[in-house]
Structures are given as structure tokens and as C-alpha cells.
Amino acid sequence: MKLSTQILLAFTLIILLSVADSYTNYMLSKKVQRNSEFLAKSEEIIRNSNKTHKTIIEMQSAFRGYLLTDDRTFLHSYFQGIKIVPILIKEQELRLGNTNKQRAILDSINLLQTSWVKYSEELIQARTQKPVAYRKLFESSLKKHVGKKMNDAIAGKFSRFDKIEYKKRKYHTDMLLGSLKYAHTFSFIFLTLTVIVGVLSTIFIMYVTNRRINSMVRLAENISKGNFTIVEDTRNDELTQLATSLNSMSSKLDKNIHELKNRNAELNKFAYVVSHDLKAPIRGIHNVVSWIEEDHYNELSPKLRKYLEIIPQKTKRMEALINGLLDYARLNIKAPPQRINTNALVHEITDSIITRNISLQIDDLPDLYTERIKLEQVFANLISNAVKYTTQEGGKIKISCKIFPNLYEFSVKDNGIGIAREYHQKIFEIFQTLREQNEQESTGVGLAIVKKIIDDQQESIAVKSELGKGAEFIFTWRNN
Amino acid sequence: MKKPTILLIEDDELDIISVERSLKKLESEYVLHSAYNGIEALKMLRDNALGLIPDVILLDINMPRMNGIEFLKVIREDKNLKDLKVFIMTTSSEGDDRSEAEKLGISGYIIKPLNYTENTKRSDSMDAFVQFHLRKILLDENI
CATH class of the missing domain: 3.30.565.10 (Histidine kinase-like ATPase, C-terminal domain)
Structure with a gap:
């Protein structure tokens, strides 16, 4: 596989793992947000429920106070309640939506309250204006705990309503804790994998490249020192291509230098042999001339003697030239x-x-x-x-x-x-x-x-x- | 008294003349035989085994047919000739020739100079050089 592909793969894997980690955390944060929104809403529902119940209880005690004392000041809270309760119930209806258990309970609370209000109004009116009717009513309904039963039923409904709300809240909290734990586990796994993949791929790439680059650096150093070695590289990637180029360069240089050395050696030998062989006949000529002069000098005419004298001059020059050539050829010896x-x-x-x-x-x-x-x-x-x-x-x-x-x-x-x-x-x-x-x-x-x-x-x-x-x-x- | 005998194995006519002339100038008299190459020299040595056992052989190296080194090899393996005294006289200054000759047993290795100008201080000519060395050899070997 190509080295760049390997590096690309490692980085892609690391990026994918990081993305997965971030996605897990993002989903978790969304859940936390939804949960906190839910909690805020739930808080409002409970507050509303408490307030409504409290207002209804105040109405009930105001109603009872009035009936006992005939003091109209007690009725202030009662009338306040008549105004507020429908508003509170309306608000709660909006929060709850149309179809659920709590809505049904709220509807029945509303119904009970309406009928209690009807009942209490009748009694209050009677207490104010018609003592006879009031007495009759007092006997028929108050004494029979008609109002109290309604009040108890309302209290029971509120209690059930709140219980459902708390149960819902607990369920959400448990869910959130669960997903928190889940997200932590996944986030940890992704992070660990990212680190492992990162470290392993770094080590792998370093291992694959360092050793080979070093061997190529050594090759280049060897070449500069005149040792034309080659590097072994059997993988099939960019570095192998480089190694192959270096190897072919090295062997080509080796071949050329070898050839050059051979040619130099040949040339030196040639120059040496030529010079050496050229000298032998010169020596011969010189010898013959000296023998003629030694043995037959007296037999020679002056002209011949003069001509004969020219020969050693020329042979000496020839010898000097050949010696020069020999010296020049010997220069290559190190x-x-x-x-x-x-x-x-x-x-x-x-x-x-x-x-x-x-x-x-x-x-x-x-x-x-x-x-x-x-x-x-x-x-x-x-x-x-x-x-x-x-x-x-x-x-x-x-x-x-x-x-x-x-x-x-x-x-x-x-x-x-x-x-x-x-x-x-x-x-x-x-x-x-x-x-x-x-x-x-x-x-x-x-x-x-x-x-x-x-x-x-x-x-x-x-x-x-x-x-x-x-x-x-x-x-x-x-x-x- | 019998005159000492010298066998010169040399292919160059000039060198033979030079040795002849040099010997003539020496104090004592010598008998000089010459052969143009190793084969001829061997033939001479073997044919007249009794008549021609030279006191000294002067051997050139570069010769046609059988060169000096080959000749040396042959005589060192011949029981009649293996004790012959051989001096190399050559213009070859190649180290290989010298070491090979020395391995085969020689009494001396004389390199004849090709540059006479370089040797003007020692002797005037090729003749003088040859003469100088011949006298030395014959004296040293007590011939």
C-alpha cells in the first residue's frame, strides 16, 4: 500500500473516532437540555397545582368561617378564589395539553370545584337572606357533610395529580442518569481508541519510514565516499521508489566510475608501454652512433662527422619528450x-x-x-x-x-x-x-x-x- | 687455463654487440655464446651438455618464442641445468617480472637504463654501463 494512503487512512480513522466522540457528547447535552426544560415545566405544574389547591382550601375555610360567624369579611378570600381558580385551572390545562391522565384528574377537580362553588353559593345566599331556607339547607346538606365530601375528593385528586407528576419527574431523572452513564462510557471508549490509533499509527509510520530513510541516508553517504552499495527495500510505496532510484543511480555511478578507472588504467599502461618501447630504438640509435664515433672516427669525412653529431641532439630531444609524456601519464597514480x-x-x-x-x-x-x-x-x-x-x-x-x-x-x-x-x-x-x-x-x-x-x-x-x-x-x- | 664461459640470451642485436664490446675491454678473456631466445638457449645447453656449461648466464626477459621467465622455469626443473648461475639483464622494470624471477632463483637483476641522459654522471654510454656491471658480476662471482 502507498505510504500516503496509509497516512490518510490513519488520519481518517482518528477523525472519525473524534467525530463519534463529539456526536455522543452533543446528543448527551441535548438530552440534558430537554430534561432541564422538562424539570422547569414540571416545577411550574406542581407550583400551579399547589397554588390552586391552597386557594381552594382558603375558599373552603372562608366559607366555613362565614357560615359560623356570619361575618362577611371572611368571604373576601372566597370571592378571590372564585376569580382566581378558573384562571389557574386554565393555565394548567394549557401546560398539560389535551390527552393525558393528569388532564382527566384536573377536569374532574374542576367539575368537583364547580359543583362545590354552586353548593357553597347557595348556602351563603341562604345565610344572608333566607334564614329559613338556610336552616333547611344546613340540615339537608351541611350536616350530611356534602361539602366536606367534595372537599376531601378534591384534596384526594390533587394528591394523585402531584404523585403522577413526581413519578414522571423521577422517570426522567433516571433516564437522564442512564444516558449520562452511557455517554460517558462511549466517550471514554472513543477517546481511548483515538489515542491508541494515533499512537500506533505514528509508531508504525515512524518505524516504516525512519529505518528506511536512515538506510537511504547511509547509502547517499556511502556514494559520496565512493562506495556504491545498494539498499534493500521490498515494500511497495513512495520510499521504495526513492530507494529504487537511488539504487539505480548508485549502480550507474559505480559502473561509470569503474569504467573510468579501467580506461584511466588502460591509458596509463598504454602511455607507459608506448613511451618504454619508443625509448628502446632511440637507445639503439644512440649506441650505434657512439660505436661509429668510437671505432671509426678517423675514417669519417668532416662532413659526415658533422652530420653524425646532429643525431644525438635529436635523440636526446626525443627522449626528453618521451620522458615528459611518461611523467604526465604517471600523474594519475595516487x-x-x-x-x-x-x-x-x-x-x-x-x-x-x-x-x-x-x-x-x-x-x-x-x-x-x-x-x-x-x-x-x-x-x-x-x-x-x-x-x-x-x-x-x-x-x-x-x-x-x-x-x-x-x-x-x-x-x-x-x-x-x-x-x-x-x-x-x-x-x-x-x-x-x-x-x-x-x-x-x-x-x-x-x-x-x-x-x-x-x-x-x-x-x-x-x-x-x-x-x-x-x-x-x-x-x-x-x-x- | 680454461677461459670462463658466458651465455648471453638476448634477442636484440645491439645488446649482444654491446656485451661483446664490453667483454673485450675487460682485463681477462672470456668466451661468449649468445642465443636469441629461450628455446635456442635450451637447445644449445642440452645438445652439447658437456661442452657448454656456462659459468654464468645473462638473461633478457622480453624475448620471442620463450621469454626469460619461461626459460628460468624450464632450467630450474632440469636436473642437469638447475644449478646454473643466472643474472637477469633487462629493460623491464615491472615488479611482477622481478619478483617472479627472484622466486625462481637468480643471482642478480640488472635493469638496463633506457634514459642515457639520466646516467651521464655514472657512465658515458650504454657500453660503459654494461661494462661496469659485467666487471662487477665476474669479480663477485670469482670467474
């Missing part, structure tokens, strides 16, 4: 770096190269850690160049060094014939020599060797010179 006393090295070189009278000044040169043969060849060629191009008398060569952090700037300066500006670049090309061809010493390879070494080591070289005013070669050398 040697391990070592500590080098540059002072001693330069003195050794000047001792072996300078065979005539030249004023030589060598400043104090630093010790270096580098490939000896390369530095030696650069100095040898520059010094031998300086020797070649200074005049027989009054030649001066100065070798000095400027020290920078991690970098040295060496200078080989002479007071020789100098180099015109237009040749400053050309002198570094192979077989470029600014002298006449038959001057055997200059082959045009020396500076090409210097340039190749400097380029290979990623150093730089520059020449400061004007025709007739000497030349100064300045090159840098890093100290590793």
Missing part, C-alpha cells in the same frame, strides 16, 4: 599523504636541478601534510623552468611562501627572459614551449604537468610576468 618538510624538499630539488651558477634565495617554508610526489613535481618543474629561462650570468631565483589559514601560497620567482602577456594561458598547455624547437631542454610538458597537478588537487596557479622582466609563478596548496 600516493598516501605524508608529513613533508618543504624546506628540505625544495633544497633537494634545487641541489639536483641547478648545476650552474645561479643566485638562489629560499625563504623559510612551512611543513605540510600532503602527497609528496605531487608537491615535488610542482616545485621541480617550476624551478627547472626558472633555471631554463634565466640567463647564464646573473640569474636569480627566489622561492617564498605566504601563510593563510589552512592555505599556503608558494611563489617561484626568477629574473629570466619573462613571458609576454598573450602567452600566459598558453604556457600551461601540453607541448607549448616558447623557445626554438631544437633547444633540447624545453619539451613543453613541465608546466602542463604542474597545471594538471594543481587542477587535480583543486588548487590554483597564476603567472605574473612581462617580456624581459622575469616571471613569478604563484600557486596555492592546502594543508590538510
Whole structure:
């Protein structure tokens, strides 16, 4: 499966679980809200029921008080009740709606109350205006507890009404508690699952990617060090594609570098063999000429002697050219770096190269850690160049060094014939020599060797010179 | 007294002449036989087994038909020839040739310089070089 699909799946699962959790809590909050609305309404119903009952009881005691004392002030509460009770009952009817048990009870309360009011009104009227009728009524209904029975029935109905209401309230509360518990459980499960899925998928993705990315980083490091290994990756996702690309890059690089090395080795061998085989006939020619001169010199005519003298000059030049080529071909051979006393090295070189009278000044040169043969060849060629191009008398060569952090700037300066500006670049090309061809010493390879070494080591070289005013070669050398 | 015998195995005419000339310049007299390659040398050694047992062999390495190394291998396995004193004289400076020759038992390995200009300080010519080494060999080996 693709890595992005895996990540997408994990995130989708986490989001779905979070949504489920939120939905559970939302539903719970809705239930709580509905319940609190119900409780508020229930509170009003009970309050109304109590108030109605209280008003009715006050009416009853006012009625009884009046009948006993004939004091009309008692009747104030009674008339108040007559006005209020229907309003309260109407209000309660609206709250309860049309069809339920409590409505039926309320209707019967209303009916009983109406008939009690009728009964009490009759008695009050009689008590006020017709004492005879009142007495008769007193005997027929009051004494027989007609009103009291009605009152008791009303009280009983109210009690039943309230009981139903409380029962309903309890049921709702229980339901709410139940769903609270239910919601808590689900919310806990969803949250736990979210955390588990999140942690597991994070660990999984980290496990899948980290190890592989690390192995690819190692591969890249190996490649930069020149070890063209490959990484094993058998999963089938984006990282596998990357690994495959890296592997193919690595093997391609390996192949190319291998090829390059082979070709270099072949080329080196070729140059070596060619130079070696070219030298043998030259030696032969030289030998034969020397034998002729040794054994038959007296038999030769002056002209022949003169011609014969030309041959060694030419063979020597040929040999110098071949040696130059050999040196150039050998440049590719790598040697391990070592500590080098540059002072001693330069003195050794000047001792072996300078065979005539030249004023030589060598400043104090630093010790270096580098490939000896390369530095030696650069100095040898520059010094031998300086020797070649200074005049027989009054030649001066100065070798000095400027020290920078991690970098040295060496200078080989002479007071020789100098180099015109237009040749400053050309002198570094192979077989470029600014002298006449038959001057055997200059082959045009020396500076090409210097340039190749400097380029290979990623150093730089520059020449400061004007025709007739000497030349100064300045090159840098890093100290590793 | 019998003159010491030298067998030169060398394919280059110039080198043979050079050795001849050098020997002539030495104080004592020597008998020089030369063969152009290993096969020819073996034939000479085996045909006249009694007449030609040289005091020293000068052996080149790069030769046609049978080169110096092959020749060495053959004589080291031949019970009549295995004790011959052999000096290598070659222009080959390849390390492989040298180590292989040394494994097969040689008395010396002389690399002939191809650069005569480099050796101007020591000797003037190829002849002088050969002469110098021949004298040294013959003295050291008491021949």
C-alpha cells in the first residue's frame, strides 16, 4: 500500500473516532437540555397545582368561617378564589395539553370545584337572606357533610395529580442518569481508541519510514565516499521508489566510475608501454652512433662527422619528450599523504636541478601534510623552468611562501627572459614551449604537468610576468 | 687455463654487440655464446651438455618464442641445468617480472637504463654501463 494512503487512512480513522466522540457528547447535552426544560415545566405544574389547591382550601375555610360567624369579611378570600381558580385551572390545562391522565384528574377537580362553588353559593345566599331556607339547607346538606365530601375528593385528586407528576419527574431523572452513564462510557471508549490509533499509527509510520530513510541516508553517504552499495527495500510505496532510484543511480555511478578507472588504467599502461618501447630504438640509435664515433672516427669525412653529431641532439630531444609524456601519464597514480618538510624538499630539488651558477634565495617554508610526489613535481618543474629561462650570468631565483589559514601560497620567482602577456594561458598547455624547437631542454610538458597537478588537487596557479622582466609563478596548496 | 664461459640470451642485436664490446675491454678473456631466445638457449645447453656449461648466464626477459621467465622455469626443473648461475639483464622494470624471477632463483637483476641522459654522471654510454656491471658480476662471482 502507498505510504500516503496509509497516512490518510490513519488520519481518517482518528477523525472519525473524534467525530463519534463529539456526536455522543452533543446528543448527551441535548438530552440534558430537554430534561432541564422538562424539570422547569414540571416545577411550574406542581407550583400551579399547589397554588390552586391552597386557594381552594382558603375558599373552603372562608366559607366555613362565614357560615359560623356570619361575618362577611371572611368571604373576601372566597370571592378571590372564585376569580382566581378558573384562571389557574386554565393555565394548567394549557401546560398539560389535551390527552393525558393528569388532564382527566384536573377536569374532574374542576367539575368537583364547580359543583362545590354552586353548593357553597347557595348556602351563603341562604345565610344572608333566607334564614329559613338556610336552616333547611344546613340540615339537608351541611350536616350530611356534602361539602366536606367534595372537599376531601378534591384534596384526594390533587394528591394523585402531584404523585403522577413526581413519578414522571423521577422517570426522567433516571433516564437522564442512564444516558449520562452511557455517554460517558462511549466517550471514554472513543477517546481511548483515538489515542491508541494515533499512537500506533505514528509508531508504525515512524518505524516504516525512519529505518528506511536512515538506510537511504547511509547509502547517499556511502556514494559520496565512493562506495556504491545498494539498499534493500521490498515494500511497495513512495520510499521504495526513492530507494529504487537511488539504487539505480548508485549502480550507474559505480559502473561509470569503474569504467573510468579501467580506461584511466588502460591509458596509463598504454602511455607507459608506448613511451618504454619508443625509448628502446632511440637507445639503439644512440649506441650505434657512439660505436661509429668510437671505432671509426678517423675514417669519417668532416662532413659526415658533422652530420653524425646532429643525431644525438635529436635523440636526446626525443627522449626528453618521451620522458615528459611518461611523467604526465604517471600523474594519475595516487600516493598516501605524508608529513613533508618543504624546506628540505625544495633544497633537494634545487641541489639536483641547478648545476650552474645561479643566485638562489629560499625563504623559510612551512611543513605540510600532503602527497609528496605531487608537491615535488610542482616545485621541480617550476624551478627547472626558472633555471631554463634565466640567463647564464646573473640569474636569480627566489622561492617564498605566504601563510593563510589552512592555505599556503608558494611563489617561484626568477629574473629570466619573462613571458609576454598573450602567452600566459598558453604556457600551461601540453607541448607549448616558447623557445626554438631544437633547444633540447624545453619539451613543453613541465608546466602542463604542474597545471594538471594543481587542477587535480583543486588548487590554483597564476603567472605574473612581462617580456624581459622575469616571471613569478604563484600557486596555492592546502594543508590538510 | 680454461677461459670462463658466458651465455648471453638476448634477442636484440645491439645488446649482444654491446656485451661483446664490453667483454673485450675487460682485463681477462672470456668466451661468449649468445642465443636469441629461450628455446635456442635450451637447445644449445642440452645438445652439447658437456661442452657448454656456462659459468654464468645473462638473461633478457622480453624475448620471442620463450621469454626469460619461461626459460628460468624450464632450467630450474632440469636436473642437469638447475644449478646454473643466472643474472637477469633487462629493460623491464615491472615488479611482477622481478619478483617472479627472484622466486625462481637468480643471482642478480640488472635493469638496463633506457634514459642515457639520466646516467651521464655514472657512465658515458650504454657500453660503459654494461661494462661496469659485467666487471662487477665476474669479480663477485670469482670467474
